[in-house]
Amino acid sequence: MTESRSQTLAASINSSLAGLMEADDRVVLLGEDIGRLGGVFRVTRGLQATFGPQRVRDTTLAESSIVGQAIGMSLSGLLPICEIQFDGFCFPAANQIITQAARLHGRWGGTDDLHLVVRIPSGGGTRGVEHHSESNESIFAAVPGLRVAYPSTGEDHRAVLDEALATPGPVLLYEPIRLYWKRVPPAPAAVPPRHPMAVRTVRPGTDVTLVTYGAMTLTALAAADEVASEVDVEVLDLRWISPIDHDGVLESVRRTGRLLVVQESCLTHGVGAEVAATVAEHAFTSLKSPVRRMGAPHEPMPPANDEYHHVVQHKDIVQALLEVVS
Amino acid sequence: MTQVTTGLTSAMRRQILEQMLIARAVDEEAILLRKQGLIDLWAPCTGQEALQVAAAYALDGVVIVPSYREVAVALVRGATPEQVVAGWSGRSFCGWQPRPLRMFPFTLVLASQMLPAVGYALGTRIQGRAEPVAVFFGDGASSEGDAAEAFNLAAVEQANVLFLNVNNGWAISKPTSEQMRTSIAARAAGFGIASRQVDGRDPEIVYDAVTAELRLLATEPGPRLIEFSVDRILSHTSSDSQEIYRDEADIAAAVSRDPVAAYRRRLLEDGTVDPDWLAELERRTSDLRADLLKEYAR
Ligand SMILES: Cc1ncc(C[n+]2csc(CCOP(=O)(O)OP(=O)(O)O)c2C)c(N)n1
Numbered sequence: 001m002t003e004s005r006s007q008t009l010a011a012s013i014n015s016s017l018a019g020l021m022e023a024d025d026r027v028v029l030l031g032e033d034i035g036r037l038g039g040v041f042r043v044t045r046g047l048q049a050t051f052g053p054q055r056v057r058d059t060t061l062a063e064s065s066i067v068g069q070a071i072g073m074s075l076s077g078l079l080p081i082c083e084i085q086f087d088g089f090c091f092p093a094a095n096q097i098i099t100q101a102a103r104l105h106g107r108w109g110g111t112d113d114l115h116l117v118v119r120i121p122s123g124g125g126t127r128g129v130e131h132h133s134e135s136n137e138s139i140f141a142a143v144p145g146l147r148v149a150y151p152s153t154g155e156d157h158r159a160v161l162d163e164a165l166a167t168p169g170p171v172l173l174y175e176p177i178r179l180y181w182k183r184v185p186p187a188p189a190a191v192p193p194r195h196p197m198a199v200r201t202v203r204p205g206t207d208v209t210l211v212t213y214g215a216m217t218l219t220a221l222a223a224a225d226e227v228a229s230e231v232d233v234e235v236l237d238l239r240w241i242s243p244i245d246h247d248g249v250l251e252s253v254r255r256t257g258r259l260l261v262v263q264e265s266c267l268t269h270g271v272g273a274e275v276a277a278t279v280a281e282h283a284f285t286s287l288k289s290p291v292r293r294m295g296a297p298h299e300p301m302p303p304a305n306d307e308y309h310h311v312v313q314h315k316d317i318v319q320a321l322l323e324v325v326s
Numbered sequence: 327m328t329q330v331t332t333g334l335t336s337a338m339r340r341q342i343l344e345q346m347l348i349a350r351a352v353d354e355e356a357i358l359l360r361k362q363g364l365i366d367l368w369a370p371c372t373g374q375e376a377l378q379v380a381a382a383y384a385l386d387g388v389v390i391v392p393s394y395r396e397v398a399v400a401l402v403r404g405a406t407p408e409q410v411v412a413g414w415s416g417r418s419f420c421g422w423q424p425r426p427l428r429m430f431p432f433t434l435v436l437a438s439q440m441l442p443a444v445g446y447a448l449g450t451r452i453q454g455r456a457e458p459v460a461v462f463f464g465d466g467a468s469s470e471g472d473a474a475e476a477f478n479l480a481a482v483e484q485a486n487v488l489f490l491n492v493n494n495g496w497a498i499s500k501p502t503s504e505q506m507r508t509s510i511a512a513r514a515a516g517f518g519i520a521s522r523q524v525d526g527r528d529p530e531i532v533y534d535a536v537t538a539e540l541r542l543l544a545t546e547p548g549p550r551l552i553e554f555s556v557d558r559i560l561s562h563t564s565s566d567s568q569e570i571y572r573d574e575a576d577i578a579a580a581v582s583r584d585p586v587a588a589y590r591r592r593l594l595e596d597g598t599v600d601p602d603w604l605a606e607l608e609r610r611t612s613d614l615r616a617d618l619l620k621e622y623a624r
């Protein structure tokens with residue numbers, strides 16, 4: 001697909017949504033300013049003109065309303081895909097997501113389930129003002145009953161949407177804002193994911209397994225390429241952070257004997273901690289060096305001028321990779 | 327309050343009384359089961375039987391999204407007593423099958439059912455088969471942000487939703503006078519929802535009101551709301567004693583307005599039922615109570 005390779009992530013998401021709406025009348029989009037404006041990131045640009053205001057719905061400015069009504073719409077037979085404007089604003093919807101969407105299956109006696117996607121633009125690197133550059137995916141990844149994805153490419157994003165619509169249960173779909181308009185390099189097809197929820201091997205390697213996800217995948221890949229003459233790094237993009245494809249990570253770590261986990265969000269209580277703990281439990285005897293984790297300190301995302309010191313940078317990963325193998 | 331306003335047949339009036347007595351029996355038995363430690367908690371509908379039974383009949387076939395105290399509604403919908411108690415006994419989160427009964431599970435996170443209810447109505451409209459939805463919520467729940475969001479969303483989208491507020495004067499120990507400055511009906515009107523206040527102690531008034539509002543819902547655009555006043559006769563649940571926060575005279579006044587006793591007296595006086603009918607029903611409810619005990623004593 002040469003065409004998709006030259007697309008930005010934003011354009012690719014737009015085409016995926018258009019394709020899904022074209023193929024299935026039950027798909028509806030809900031969010032603040034997604035229709036007339038095309039979303040604050042223009043990800044849904046043009047969709048309302050094509051599919052009409054009934055299916056591309058500019059909602060009231062109320063996140064609980066967005067997710068709450070989508071739950072009801074899903075129960076009525078639709079396939080709603082919601083957009084939260086920025087991840088800093090998903091908390092008003094947290095009650096509907098956590099106490100309702102995530103628990104519906106059990107409460108309805110296992111007879112019903114939701115096809116519900118909540119897209120959440122997330123992360124820093126675009127000089128966002130307060131609450132416009134956070135990474136809160138770990139909070140929701142900790143909630144049983146939710147599946148949480150954080151893809152880094154348009155192809156993976158499409159795969160997440162396909163999985164979410166084909167299989168029951170709500171999905172939170174995090175989107176890396178700083179990759180929206182980047183010309184993302186083509187996804188290496190070397191090792192295709194073993195199954196739809198599996199890790200993707202972005203770069204095969206033999207010396208160390210670098211596990212990451214979201215926008216950090218590109219940073220990590222660049223760092224791996226930079227140290228290639230000294231360290232052969234295997235880069236895994238988790239794609240799904242709940243459930244995590246632990247088997248895929250363990251298989252790689254058993255080969256390389258080393259693990260570095262990199263995430264943009266706070267290190268504490270995070271996705272990386274879960275990966276590290278699982279490797280320590282199940283691949284301890286394969287390890288040649290201590291597991292290493294990198295992430296933000298346990299502090300709120302700072303003003304944009306200080307982001308550089310808060311979020312893991314390319315140079316930090318380069319240094320860590322050299323240290324892990326030494 | 328005793329004025330007969332409805333075209334209800336005698337058979338229908340007997341059926342309403344029958345269901346009110348059954349709901350009362352389930353409440354009484356569940357309270358005993360709780361006292362014996364055979365179930366974990368009970369939220370009685372005592373005092374709301376007139377409202378719940380008559381509304382459930384008027385809502386025939388309409389999707390119902392309950393709060394958590396709509397015991398009699400569930401029974402009228404066809405849930406068995408065992409199924410209604412199941413959620414309070416550690417057996418499951420919802421004893422009945424929501425789809426066939428067209429009744430959602432109880433909601434224990436107050437007001438969180440309201441936005442999905444609006445969404446369900448909108449969803450059916452988007453699919454070209456617009457269905458009305460009736461959603462119950464309490465006076466206490468009306469303070470939650472989701473209640474305000476649901477009012478606004480339903481109004482601005484002109485959703486086919488009938489809001490049924492059950493104002494029993496209390497949110498556990500907090501009286502309505504300390505919860506809000508205006509009635510819930512007035513508040514709803516401010517959102518652009520057609521609303522009115524109705525006495526929820528008389529099943530015939532309730533039946534008429536719900537029937538009329540459903541008819542209007544079908545013919546006029548936009549959501550509607552009824553604020554029902556009812557008495558809270560018992561404590562909030564099996565876990566509190568209202569004597570701690572409520573004065574004796576207030577409790578006695580609520581007991582004196584017991585809607586089940588009142589409707590029973592009324593139908594006996596006007597000859598709709600006779601002592602034999604009541605004795606037969608008494609036998610049925612004691613069998614039903616015995617079955618419930620047997621089920622939960624296991
Ligand atoms: C969001 C939320 N907060 C608190 C509670 C605990 N709680 C259960 S019932 C109740 C009072 C509810 O009052 P109301 O809505 O008037 O219903 P009623 O109990 O009178 O039927 C409270 C505070 C809850 N279930 N959900």
Ligand SMILES: [Mg+2]
Nearest residue numbers: 464465496497
């Ligand atoms: Mg109340």
